[in-house]
Structure formats: C-alpha cells, structure tokens
Amino acid sequence: MSWQQPLQSFGELSQHESMAAHTTLAVGGMATWYFKPHHKIALCQALSLIPDEIRILPLGRGSNLLVSDQGFKGMVIDLGMLNHVEIKGRTLTAQAGSRMSKLAQTAAKAGLSGLEFMATVPGDLGGGIAMNAGAFGQQASDTCLQVDIVHRHGNEETLSKQQLNMVYRHSQIPDQAIILAASFELLKGKAENILHAMRHMRQKRSQSQPLALPNCGSVFKNPEGDYAARLIEAVGLKGKCMGDAQISNVHANFIVNHGSASSDDIHALIALVQHSVFEKFAIHLEPEVRILESVQ
Ligand SMILES: Cc1cc2nc3c(=O)[nH]c(=O)nc-3n(C[C@H](O)[C@H](O)[C@H](O)COP(=O)(O)OP(=O)(O)OC[C@H]3O[C@@H](n4cnc5c(N)ncnc54)[C@H](O)[C@@H]3O)c2cc1C
Structure with missing residues (x-):
C-alpha cells in the first residue's frame, strides 16, 4: 500500500x-x-x-x-488545525497554528502583558517562534519559556529558548523539525491598558505600512544601528517596479504585489536593492523574508 x-x-x-x-x-x-x-x-x-x-x-x-x-x-x-490556547496563572501556552493576533487578544483580556506586539504581526505562533517575530521593542524570545517540537520522524522534544538560540528575527530550529507549541511567562497588567497599547500599535501600523496590497512585511533585516528602509530610500529605489512588484511608496522596506507579480520579479527587486545599497554604503542587507528556492 x-x-x-x-x-x-x-x-x-x-x-x-x-x-x-x-x-x-x-x-x-x-x-x-x-x-x-x-x-x-x-x-x-x-x-x-x-x-x-x-x-x-x-x-x-x-x-x-x-x-x-x-x-x-x-x-x-x-499547521492551521493546531490552534489550542490556554492560560494558567501568568503562563500562556498555545499550539503552533494559533494566530499571533489571537494570542495578543487572549493575553490582554486575561490582564497579561508581554505579547502586545503580536496584535500587529499577521502570522501564526510557529512562524513567530521560527522567526523570533517582534515589533515595538518586544520580541517573542522576551517572554518565551519553552518550545515543543517534533522531529522529522515523529519524536517530540521540549527545548528552552536558550537551546533555540533566539536572536533578532532568527531561531535555530533543528533541520526538518516542526514547532508544535510554545509557552510564555507574562506580566500582570490592567486589561484596558494592554488593549489600549495594542490599539495604538495597530493604528501606527496602518499609517506607516502598505497593508492594502499583498506583501510579506519587512523584506530585509535592519542592519545594526540603521534602517533598511532608510538605506533603500537613500539609493533612490522607493517606488521602483519590476513587473507587477514594487518597492512600496509607503514604506521602502516593503515590496508589494499589484496583482500579477511573479516570484522572479520580487527576487529581481531584492537583488537590485542589495546591489545598490552595497555599492553606496558597503552594507549587505540580509533578507528577513524566508526565501524558498525550487531546488529545496
Ligand atoms: C503586513 C505584515 C507585517 C509584518 N510585521 C511584522 C513585524 O512587525 N515583526 C515581525 O517580526 N514580522 C512581521 N511580519 C512577518 C511575519 O508576519 C512574521 O515573520 C511571522 O512570524 C511569520 O509567521 P507565519 O506563520 O506567517 O510564518 P510563515 O511565513 O508560514 O513561515 C515563516 C518561516 O517559519 C517556518 N515555520 C512556520 N511555522 C513553523 C513551525 N510550526 N515549525 C517550524 N517552522 C515553522 C516556515 O517554514 C518558514 O521558514 C509581517 C508580515 C506582514 C505581511
């Protein structure tokens, strides 16, 4: 069979x-x-x-x-069906397919602070741990206690955040392993203050990001002490198009798809940005977006 x-x-x-x-x-x-x-x-x-x-x-x-x-x-x-979330005391535990925005809301309503930024990140928890997602001065690793994974042949393991070596927009997940769940130790706060902070973050986002068009958030990591968006603007590429892909006019570290962009169009823009920024500033911009080649 x-x-x-x-x-x-x-x-x-x-x-x-x-x-x-x-x-x-x-x-x-x-x-x-x-x-x-x-x-x-x-x-x-x-x-x-x-x-x-x-x-x-x-x-x-x-x-x-x-x-x-x-x-x-x-x-x-x-992992969309793995979406159970529970709170015990100050610990929130959630399965990998839970939307991060849902975790932020659940924690806030329980009067727990530390995941507010997740209200503005449109991914699921597994992706949030794999990327060590963050915004507004918070990141997943700040409050993460431990992460459950399953290896390629089905054996499960629990790892501490130290074992995952969670740094800026990166976690070291064993090859071919899948994150199943993660738990976070949060701080007590007033629900209305936490919800207010989340509303404020969302508002800031909607003013500064091109959220109406398909995109993947920040395309490049910020180099130490600088901003990818500033460097891209400084080399004159804000608004640059390749096919139906464009370096956003709203936020230069976003690439938007106007409808029929190809992956190749986006790759071409990424390469152009890297080349132009390196030529002018001798800085290599490292992609934040995970690039999946067909040979993989
Ligand atoms: C409008 C917009 C705004 C954004 N703003 C932010 C922001 O402020 N901060 C930020 O950090 N990011 C931001 N992002 C990027 C993105 O939302 C985050 O990186 C998020 O954590 C990705 O989650 P995901 O579920 O979509 O992951 P995916 O895109 O599905 O996967 C990303 C990577 O994680 C791996 N992965 C996913 N799930 C698992 C799992 N269960 N086990 C092991 N590996 C897994 C995938 O294989 C892939 O390599 C933004 C994106 C958009 C579109």
Whole structure:
C-alpha cells in the first residue's frame, strides 16, 4: 500500500497546491504535496509515514515566505488545525497554528502583558517562534519559556529558548523539525491598558505600512544601528517596479504585489536593492523574508 492512503486518515492531503494561495505575497508555484493534519497526535503519527526523501516545509500563515515560481518539491505541512490556547496563572501556552493576533487578544483580556506586539504581526505562533517575530521593542524570545517540537520522524522534544538560540528575527530550529507549541511567562497588567497599547500599535501600523496590497512585511533585516528602509530610500529605489512588484511608496522596506507579480520579479527587486545599497554604503542587507528556492 502506498504511504498516501494511510496519511489521509491523519489529515487532508492534496497534490499540486498553489503556494500563491498560501502566502501573503500571493506568489509562488505549486507544492508537490500539501498536508493539513487534523491535530497534534495525527501530525506526529503521520510524520513517520512520509518517505524520507520528501522534504517537509512547516507553514503558518505564509506571511514571511517567498516561494519560487517553480514551486516547492516536497510536502508543505499546514499547521492551521493546531490552534489550542490556554492560560494558567501568568503562563500562556498555545499550539503552533494559533494566530499571533489571537494570542495578543487572549493575553490582554486575561490582564497579561508581554505579547502586545503580536496584535500587529499577521502570522501564526510557529512562524513567530521560527522567526523570533517582534515589533515595538518586544520580541517573542522576551517572554518565551519553552518550545515543543517534533522531529522529522515523529519524536517530540521540549527545548528552552536558550537551546533555540533566539536572536533578532532568527531561531535555530533543528533541520526538518516542526514547532508544535510554545509557552510564555507574562506580566500582570490592567486589561484596558494592554488593549489600549495594542490599539495604538495597530493604528501606527496602518499609517506607516502598505497593508492594502499583498506583501510579506519587512523584506530585509535592519542592519545594526540603521534602517533598511532608510538605506533603500537613500539609493533612490522607493517606488521602483519590476513587473507587477514594487518597492512600496509607503514604506521602502516593503515590496508589494499589484496583482500579477511573479516570484522572479520580487527576487529581481531584492537583488537590485542589495546591489545598490552595497555599492553606496558597503552594507549587505540580509533578507528577513524566508526565501524558498525550487531546488529545496
Ligand atoms: C503586513 C505584515 C507585517 C509584518 N510585521 C511584522 C513585524 O512587525 N515583526 C515581525 O517580526 N514580522 C512581521 N511580519 C512577518 C511575519 O508576519 C512574521 O515573520 C511571522 O512570524 C511569520 O509567521 P507565519 O506563520 O506567517 O510564518 P510563515 O511565513 O508560514 O513561515 C515563516 C518561516 O517559519 C517556518 N515555520 C512556520 N511555522 C513553523 C513551525 N510550526 N515549525 C517550524 N517552522 C515553522 C516556515 O517554514 C518558514 O521558514 C509581517 C508580515 C506582514 C505581511
């Protein structure tokens, strides 16, 4: 019996799934396989059935992912069904597929502070841990206590944030491992103050970011002591287009898709920015967006 049939009892399995439909940039070719496990136990059991030669890609909201026009040769694992959240005392524990905005709201309503920034980051918790997401002076690693992962063949492990080496927009997740859940130790606060702070952050965002068009947030990490957006503006690339992709006129560290941009268009803009900024300032801008090449 092939491996596909038993896998279907653990979740929804499909073939040739368009990644443009699963990423906020709305670009990218087909994933060979796309699997959405029903729940955590189903995921852990399913992993041992997936042949070793198939590479897996854990997917949250796809809000920090640039997939090649040639697609992804492997299996995308969509964690959307793993979305349980609970609070005990000052500890919030959530599964990887929980929206970060939901975690921020849940914590705030319980009078717990530390996750306010998550109200403005459109990804899921797994992606937020993998990227060590942050904004407004907070980041996931500030309050993270521990992270549960499952390795490629289904064995689970709990890691401390120190073991994950969480630094600016990066965590060291073991190759092919999937984040299952994370817990955070939060501070007591007044719910109305926390909710007010979140509203203020959201308002600031809507004024300074091109949220009406498909994008992936900041394309480049800020180099130490400077801002990628400032450097991109300084080399005159704000507003620059390649096909239907454009360096946003609203925020120069965003690339927006006007409708039919390709992944290649976005790659070309990234390369142009890196080249121009290096030529003028001798600074290498490192992409923050995770770039997935088709060969992977
Ligand atoms: C409008 C906008 C604003 C944004 N603002 C911010 C911001 O202020 N701060 C910030 O940090 N980011 C920001 N981002 C980027 C993005 O939302 C974050 O990086 C977020 O953490 C990504 O979460 P995701 O679920 O979308 O991850 P995905 O894009 O699905 O995945 C990102 C990476 O994480 C890996 N991954 C995802 N889930 C798991 C898992 N369960 N286990 C292991 N690996 C996993 C993926 O394989 C991939 O390599 C913004 C994006 C947009 C579109």
